[in-house]
Amino acid sequence: MATLTRIGEQIFSDVTLSASGRLACASCHDPARHFGPSDGQVVRLGGRSGREPGRRTVPALTYLQAVPPFTEHFTEDDGDDGKDQGPAGGRDWDGRADSAHEQARGPLLSPFEMANDSEGQVVAAVRRAPYAAQLRAAFGEHLFDDDARAFQAIVLVLEVFQQDPARFYPYTSKYDAWLRGQATLAPAEQRGLAAFNDPRKGDCARCHPSGVRNGAFPQFTDYGFVALGLPRNPAIAANRDRSYYDLGLCGPLRTDLAARKEYCGLFRTPSLRNVADRTVYFHNGAARELRDAVRFYAERDLHPERWYSRAGNGRVQPFDDLPEAYRGNLERQPPFDLVPGQPPRLQEQDIDDIVAFLKTLTDGYLPAGSARPPAPPAAHAGLMGSRRLDGVEHKARPCGSSSKAAYLPLFPSE
Numbered sequence: 382m383a384t385l386t387r388i389g390e391q392i393f394s395d396v397t398l399s400a401s402g403r404l405a406c407a408s409c410h411d412p413a414r415h416f417g418p419s420d421g422q423v424v425r426l427g428g429r430s431g432r433e434p435g436r437r438t439v440p441a442l443t444y445l446q447a448v449p450p451f452t453e454h455f456t457e458d459d460g461d462d463g464k465d466q467g468p469a470g471g472r473d474w475d476g477r478a479d480s481a482h483e484q485a486r487g488p489l490l491s492p493f494e495m496a497n498d499s500e501g502q503v504v505a506a507v508r509r510a511p512y513a514a515q516l517r518a519a520f521g522e523h524l525f526d527d528d529a530r531a532f533q534a535i536v537l538v539l540e541v542f543q544q545d546p547a548r549f550y551p552y553t554s555k556y557d558a559w560l561r562g563q564a565t566l567a568p569a570e571q572r573g574l575a576a577f578n579d580p581r582k583g584d585c586a587r588c589h590p591s592g593v594r595n596g597a598f599p600q601f602t603d604y605g606f607v608a609l610g611l612p613r614n615p616a617i618a619a620n621r622d623r624s625y626y627d628l629g630l631c632g633p634l635r636t637d638l639a640a641r642k643e644y645c646g647l648f649r650t651p652s653l654r655n656v657a658d659r660t661v662y663f664h665n666g667a668a669r670e671l672r673d674a675v676r677f678y679a680e681r682d683l684h685p686e687r688w689y690s691r692a693g694n695g696r697v698q699p700f701d702d703l704p705e706a707y708r709g710n711l712e713r714q715p716p717f718d719l720v721p722g723q724p725p726r727l728q729e730q731d732i733d734d735i736v737a738f739l740k741t742l743t744d745g746y747l748p749a750g751s752a753r754p755p756a757p758p759a760a761h762a763g764l765m766g767s768r769r770l771d772g773v774e775h776k777a778r779p780c781g782s783s784s785k786a787a788y789l790p791l792f793p794s795e
Contacts, residue, residue, distance in 0.1 A: 389542025
């Protein structure tokens with residue numbers, strides 16, 4: 382497995398695998414930024430020319446090891462058996478990649494990313510790469526005699542690399558140390574955690590569960606989908622066409638659910654781990670600062686004039702990135718249950734405190750007296766014998782599933 386991981390890391394950083402010769406996986410998913418975007422660009426440039434703008438922000442590749450395959454009808458396997466909680470799971474912002482294998486494959490052939498015309502084009506580039514001999518040693522001397530088999534091996538080693546616990550799910554944040562009893566949260570961090578969990582304030586834990594459950598570290602996502610009603614971002618080139626809308630689950634990048642109008646505007650709820658190190662927030666980069674991202678939840682309905690564009694007559698146009706026909710899909714549970722004139726659920730101090738708490742989710746924290754972060758846990762991230770935090774959990778549909786999720790096998794069945 383270590384051999385496959387090493388080969389996968391080389392492929393991950395190889396720009397020659399792109400049609401432009403300029404783009405590697407690591408170009409968008411920077412290892413130094415927890416495999417998220419390296420700068421403040423809303424979207425990355427790719428495609429055959431290397432100048433084709435993408436449609437969405439770069440999602441982080443960390444903490445995806447527990448994401449279940451996409452389903453329209455997620456049900457709990459404990460505690461709430463049989464209750465349909467709606468769509469959940471899958472990778473990418475719209476859940477269209479069902480496994481780590483599919484997610485690793487997608488960028489190699491995406492016209493917005495590495496833009497190879499075929500699997501054979503990828504194989505030809507790898508055949509010339511300095512690590513080709515390592516692939517032959519791992520998979521057989523005649524690996525490159527069969528393009529389909531060779532491409533499968535390339536994707537497999539990428540998949541194995543992206544499931545390396547030490548780099549992709551190390552659980553080395555201050556919050557993890559606190560859960561282990563190895564750190565103390567500062568007063569602002571403690572207040573932020575309380576506001577994060579409190580359904581009368583942030584209610585964040587409804588979609589981003591924060592508590593240990595069944596002995597597992599929290600992933601800070603329920604893997605569900607939600608329509609936040611984000612403001613339209615003019616920095617995305619596709620948005621210059623006023624008839625274009627990115628509707629998440631119902632398209633245009635995902636095509637199999639185009640007829641499911643009740644899904645239009647819904648995007649996957651990401652993990653909040655390492656969120657403070659991101660340079661853009663939400664699927665369309667509607668916020669550039671973490672504090673602004675938190676503030677959106679507090680102000681979307683109370684102060685729409687601070688977020689949305691105005692028509693020619695000066696009138697505010699709420700939810701300007703979602704056609705009116707789909708606005709019935711918008712998230713309306715707290716904190717999105719207020720109208721202008723009502724007192725906000727989050728005060729300025731609450732926003733500051735939640736930001737302080739979210740910063741404790743950044744990996745790389747060294748507990749006092751430690752020379753290095755603790756070794757990453759096993760796949761289920763057991764916390765037996767450590768501090769237990771009972772996060773606030775709701776079983777309602779809005780964010781799809783719960784924090785309980787199936788764990789993907791390392792090697793997909795063929």
